[in-house]
Amino acid sequence: MQTYIIDGSGFIFRAYYGLPELTGNEWRNVNVLYGFTSMMLGLLMEKPDHFVIARDAGMDTVRRENFAGYKANRPSAPEDLKRQIGATQALASQMWLPCFIVPGYEADDIIYTIARDRAAQGDQVTIVSSDKDLKQLISPQIHTLDTMKKSRTTLESFREEFGFEPALLLDYLSLIGDASDNVPWVAGIGPKTADTLIKKYQTLENIYAHIDELSPSIASKLTANRDNAIMSKRLITLLEAPGLDTLTASDLKREPDRDDLTRTIVYQYGFHWLEKKLNQLKAEFQMPTQMGLFG
Numbered sequence: 258m259q260t261y262i263i264d265g266s267g268f269i270f271r272a273y274y275g276l277p278e279l280t281g282n283e284w285r286n287v288n289v290l291y292g293f294t295s296m297m298l299g300l301l302m303e304k305p306d307h308f309v310i311a312r313d314a315g316m317d318t319v320r321r322e323n324f325a326g327y328k329a330n331r332p333s334a335p336e337d338l339k340r341q342i343g344a345t346q347a348l349a350s351q352m353w354l355p356c357f358i359v360p361g362y363e364a365d366d367i368i369y370t371i372a373r374d375r376a377a378q379g380d381q382v383t384i385v386s387s388d389k390d391l392k393q394l395i396s397p398q399i400h401t402l403d404t405m406k407k408s409r410t411t412l413e414s415f416r417e418e419f420g421f422e423p424a425l426l427l428d429y430l431s432l433i434g435d436a437s438d439n440v441p442w443v444a445g446i447g448p449k450t451a452d453t454l455i456k457k458y459q460t461l462e463n464i465y466a467h468i469d470e471l472s473p474s475i476a477s478k479l480t481a482n483r484d485n486a487i488m489s490k491r492l493i494t495l496l497e498a499p500g501l502d503t504l505t506a507s508d509l510k511r512e513p514d515r516d517d518l519t520r521t522i523v524y525q526y527g528f529h530w531l532e533k534k535l536n537q538l539k540a541e542f543q544m545p546t547q548m549g550l551f552g
Contacts, residue, residue, distance in 0.1 A: 260307040260375040260509065261300055264386030265356065266364045268293065269345060271387060271405060273338050282527035289341040290348070294522055296404050297352060298534050300385065302541065307375065307509035310349055310356040311367035319361050320492050351521055355509050359498040365390060369495035371504070372399055378506075383409075390430065390493055395423040421455055428461045431490035440492050441485035445478040461490055515539050 272292040281287035301308070334342070349356050357367050368391060372382045376398040384391050387403040392410060395401060401410045415423050432451040434442025446454075454475075458464040465483065468476050479486070515535075523532045 258306040258375075258378075258380040258506075259304070260372075260380040260382045261303070261305040261309070262368050262371055262375075262382065262384050263297075263300070263308075263310045264364050264368060264384070264388055264391070265310040265345070265349075266313040267386050267388050268296065268404075269338075269342055273341065275405065282525070285340075286337055287341065287344075287526060289338065290344050290526060291528060293345045294348060294526075294528060295531060295534070296385075297349075297354065298531065298538055299404070302534075302538055304541070305383070307380065307506060308354055309371060309509050310354055311364040311371070312346075312356060312358045313364050314358050314360045314362060317361065318363055319496065320363070323488075323491060348521065352518060357498075357501065359500060362496060362498040366496045366498040367501065369394060370498045370501050371509075374501075374504070375509075389426075390435070390495070393423050393426040393495070420452070421459075425455050425459060427490060427493055428459070428464075429455045430493050431461050431486050434485075434489050435493065440489050441482075442489060443478055443482040443486050446475070446482075450475065461486055 269289050272289045276288040276292050278286045279288045279291050281290070346356070357371075359367055365388065368384055368386070372384060372394055375382050376396065380398070382399045384394065384399065384401045385404060386401060387405060392401055392415060395410060395412055395415050397412055400412075402408075403410075410418075412423065419426070419429075421429070429451050430440075432443050432446050432454065433448055434440045454464050454471075458467055465479065468479055471479070519532070519535050522528050522535060
């Protein structure tokens with residue numbers, strides 16, 4: 258079985274700021290909506306058995322309860338982006354794509370919870386996201402896919418890129434922080450030094466346990482920023498999102514109305530150039546030997 262889990266919030270944010278503006282039928286920007294629709298259709302062509310979209314619930318999360326500065330550097334969403342978020346939610350519902358939001362938790366936590374469960378059930382899981390934090394979940398059964406860069410990261414390619422196991426990415430990131438989320442870091446410790454420390458000592462806790470073996474310069478930086486490193490690891494650690502333990506395989510599979518979908522995508526939003534992809538998708542799933550999201 259193949260399970261695809263999409264980081265909906267991450268994709269929408271990156272699409273809005275990364276894709277050029279695109280005018281739809283109503284002469285308003287629809288770059289996020291187009292990017293989202295095109296991506297969903299492309300992923301559905303790969304015929305996953307299970308398909309789920311994870312979204313953030315908002316800024317009030319358990320992480321901000323622990324660190325008020327978490328993601329505080331992010332500007333408020335422009336009205337144009339808010340409008341398109343609403344449109345993608347409506348379209349996902351119309352496509353009958355399961356979408357999960359858990360108050361107080363982030364899309365990453367939902368992805369972690371469902372990916373771990375589906376892998377335990379024997380599924381091959383693809384996490385569709387460009388978020389580097391999620392690469393800590395990579396295993397023989399879990400890969401990540403960045404659709405914007407068209408790159409897939411497997412366990413083998415991760416090891417080749419980083420030189421350590423995916424589980425240690427959490428400790429690596431705890432040292433260098435994450436500026437995009439305003440996660441604190443160990444001042445003066447860059448990626449190269451962090452890489453050396455992780456490869457030798459593995460975990461953040463073990464680094465501090467052997468701090469007397471380090472050079473005075475590195476040891477002093479680690480000592481001065483110990484609280485930041487601990488807080489960073491706490492913020493980056495993925496959490497189990499509550500309420501998802503009763504999900505079944507049928508909860509992650511839906512069958513959309515194909516004609517209704519065409520009317521919305523092609524005629525309502527004016528994405529005429531996606532009609533060929535829609536027809537191709539319909540043809541694929543109308544073959545007698547195929548059973549899946551499109552019946």
